[in-house]
Every structure is written in C-alpha cells, then in structure tokens.
Amino acid sequence: EDQVTQSPEALRLQEGESSSLNCSYTVSGLRGLFWYRQDPGKGPEFLFTLYSAGEEKEKERLKATLTKKESFLHITAPKPEDSATYLCAVHSRGGSNYKLTFGKGTLLTVNP
C-alpha cells in the first residue's frame, strides 16, 4: 500500500527565514509526485508535479525537488502570505489510474 509521510506537521518561521518541508513516500513505482497549497476554508491549489528523481521545479519563492525516496519543498525568504498547509501526494504504478495518495500536510505559519 502506498504511503506518504510529511514532516514537520507544523512549522513556524519568521519572515525571511528560509526552510524546507519534507515528503517521504513508499510506493510501488512512482508515476508522479504533486505539491499542493491549501489555505483555510479553501480547496487545495496545485503547485508542482515532479516525475523522476533529480527533477526540480520553481515558482516564486518555492522550489520542489525529488529523490527516489522523498521530496522537499524549499521556501526561500518566506512572506506571511506563504502561510498555508502544504500537501504532498503521489500517483503510483501499482495503484488506481485515478488515485492520488495524500500526506496529512505541513501547516506553515510565517510571522511578520
């Protein structure tokens, strides 16, 4: 069974203090790894898809990287508006064609 573990569960940063969120996974053949951002009371908003180890993608202050066992979401010089829950999800070859397995998320709070 596919498993996704995100750490830490919660992270508090000061504005400008860079850090990383971790997503470790155990799947039977990774087809893709997704990062989403979710604001309170809203649905998840798509950020990135990574397909193979070594791949990296960037968007503004966010950079996602992928290895064979985990993914990192690096946040450089975060701002208060980056505060949200960040969700990681995987799509595996061994599972349904339609199913994403999600982690529980990391709640990020950036203080001004």
Add this chain to the structure above:
Amino acid sequence: ETGVTQTPRHLVMGMTNKKSLKCEQHLGHNAMYWYKQSAKKPLELMFVYSLEERVENNSVPSRFSPECPNSSHLFLHLHTLQPEDSALYLCASSQDGAGYLETQYFGPGTRLLVL
C-alpha cells in the same frame, strides 16, 4: 465562473435529512472526483467519474450516492448521515481521466456538519 465551483459552501444537517452537494467545473475536463477531508487525516478519495461513468468507488458507505449527469456537473447525494461524516467535501476535476497521470484541480469545498 472559472475553475471548479461547489455549492453550498456550508451545510448543517440532521441525521435523518436528505441533502445534495453540487460541483461544477468550467475547465472542459472529462474526469471529476469527490474527496473527503477530515481534521488531522489525509484527503480520502471517494468517487471518480470519467466521461460520466463511475470508475472508482473506494468502499464508501451507501449513504453517500454520487451522480454525474454530464462531464461538467457532479453531485453527491447525502442521506441518513452520521456525525462522523462531518468533514470538508472537495470536488476536483482533471483533463481526461483516461488512465494516465494528470493534475487534479480542486473546488473550494463544502463544509458539512451532521448533528
């Protein structure tokens, strides 16, 4: 309207009530999904429709009944729910649903409280 919309945004119902959640996508996608999001738990996939045909039903109790009349609309009919069914219900859509890797786009969700 753009993206994926859901109505109502909030719903309070008793255990004997019958209600329906509505989802509409304006992205021209062919696959639609229902997810349940409970506090401190990962998103749980409930149902998937591809080209209006149900292709996934992840052991969801029969008190939840989905309906997909066309590729733009998805409903979740609710009856005799339990308090533990209180959660955020999210609808999502993706381009094709033909079985290869796709990005899913989510609506804002319906916050359901069962008393």
